[in-house]
Amino acid sequence: MKARFETQAIHVGSEPDPLTGAVIPPIHLTSTYAQESPGVHKGYDYSRADNPTREKYEQALAALEGAKYATAFSSGVAATSAVATLLSPGDHVICSDDTYGGTYRLFEKVYKKYGIEFSYVDTSNLKNIKLKKNTKLIWVETPSNPLMKISDIKGIASKKEDALLVVDNTFSSPYLLQPHTFGADIVIHSATKYLGGHSDLIGGAATTNDKKLFEEFKFIQKAVGAVPSPLDCYLAHRGIKTLALRMKAHSENGQRVAEFLAEHPKITKVFYPGLPSHPGHEIAKKQMRAFSGMVSFEFNGNVKGLISNMKYFTLAESLGGIESLVNHPASMTHASIPPAELKRRGIGHNLVRLSVGVEHPDDLLDDLSSVLSKY
Numbered sequence: 001m002k003a004r005f006e007t008q009a010i011h012v013g014s015e016p017d018p019l020t021g022a023v024i025p026p027i028h029l030t031s032t033y034a035q036e037s038p039g040v041h042k043g044y045d046y047s048r049a050d051n052p053t054r055e056k057y058e059q060a061l062a063a064l065e066g067a068k069y070a071t072a073f074s075s076g077v078a079a080t081s082a083v084a085t086l087l088s089p090g091d092h093v094i095c096s097d098d099t100y101g102g103t104y105r106l107f108e109k110v111y112k113k114y115g116i117e118f119s120y121v122d123t124s125n126l127k128n129i130k131l132k133k134n135t136k137l138i139w140v141e142t143p144s145n146p147l148m149k150i151s152d153i154k155g156i157a158s159k160k161e162d163a164l165l166v167v168d169n170t171f172s173s174p175y176l177l178q179p180h181t182f183g184a185d186i187v188i189h190s191a192t193k194y195l196g197g198h199s200d201l202i203g204g205a206a207t208t209n210d211k212k213l214f215e216e217f218k219f220i221q222k223a224v225g226a227v228p229s230p231l232d233c234y235l236a237h238r239g240i241k242t243l244a245l246r247m248k249a250h251s252e253n254g255q256r257v258a259e260f261l262a263e264h265p266k267i268t269k270v271f272y273p274g275l276p277s278h279p280g281h282e283i284a285k286k287q288m289r290a291f292s293g294m295v296s297f298e299f300n301g302n303v304k305g306l307i308s309n310m311k312y313f314t315l316a317e318s319l320g321g322i323e324s325l326v327n328h329p330a331s332m333t334h335a336s337i338p339p340a341e342l343k344r345r346g347i348g349h350n351l352v353r354l355s356v357g358v359e360h361p362d363d364l365l366d367d368l369s370s371v372l373s374k375y
């Protein structure tokens with residue numbers, strides 16, 4: 001019988017070291033490998049191409065996404081870029097109109113000039129998935145960054161024809177959502193976030209069940225060279241062993257914070273898929289195990305004062321670590337999106353994004369309550 005998620009997270013790729021019996025396999029901090037004679041070696045020749053620590057981490061990642069293959073990259077953006085290299089001039093991409101700002105920047109500032117066409121649509125409404133003859137890729141972020149829109153992966157997969165469906169699963173993590181089971185061809189991650197879980201590394205990954213796609217990713221990994229270091233692979237692999245525990249706590253705390261904010265008289269709008277009032281709540285309930293720790297809200301008072309004076313929510317970019325963070329999308333994570341496009345997307349100066357950590361929820365609510373009483 002196939003082991004369950006929590007068991008796989010701890011055991012896949014973590015078998016004791018055959019040489020010494022070390023329960024935690026060693027970190028292979030090496031760039032190169034001795035060869036007996038040219039081309040005769042133990043399966044490794046250079047760490048950009050292959051490294052045992054990276055391989056073990058990739059095995060664990062694939063298992064958790066319910067995929068056959070995983071390829072690790074040096075950042076989430078590098079994983080996004082690896083997917084984009086599958087495209088050719090003249091290809092068309094449908095992309096969620098609410099994504100991490102760096103994804104938009106990469107598509108618009110780097111790949112557009114190679115003759116790739118991008119349409120940004122609200123993928124939370126299936127009616128907006130309109131394929132053109134040259135549509136090769138559909139890029140979906142769910143929940144999206146920063147407005148927490150929920151896209152119906154199964155519904156989009158049923159409309160994708162020959163296009164590849166890519167889901168950026170960063171905000172959910174594989175514990176809450178396994179996009180391959182709903183028909184996604186490729187899942188990408190910023191491992192910097194929930195996978196690593198401790199805000200101490202930058203990493204990315206792509207998973208797939210398609211051998212040909214995996215071979216292309218393996219090639220890009222080596223040929224382009226955006227690989228994570230063995231130490232970062234070790235840290236990310238160590239992080240995912242507690243993913244289930246952390247995601248349960250993040251989701252419980254996220255729900256408490258979202259409910260608190262929804263009741264607060266100074267907050268005009270809350271974006272959290274765990275609230276029954278969220279337009280994507282029913283779809284989220286069907287495809288996710290819980291609703292994660294990402295909560296956004298609109299506050300029409302002194303936003304700068306509010307976000308700069310919290311006790312436990314540190315003002316910083318990024319998300320998904322055990323500690324709570326607060327971010328101002330318009331001027332921080334999404335500042336690379338031009339003002340008119342930010343406006344079209346509904347990302348205003350009054351929007352605040354929280355990455356709710358795993359501290360005691362009462363302390364987080366006390367912090368929010370106190371700062372909201374001052375600003």
Ligand code: P1T
Pocket residue numbers: 075076077078100102103141145168170171189190191192202203204317318319327333
């Ligand atoms: O930062 P990096 O590891 O390169 O990951 C990029 C990325 C990809 N996808 C999503 C959904 C993301 O949120 C990110 C990075 N996001 C932030 C740094 C942020 O604070 O939103």
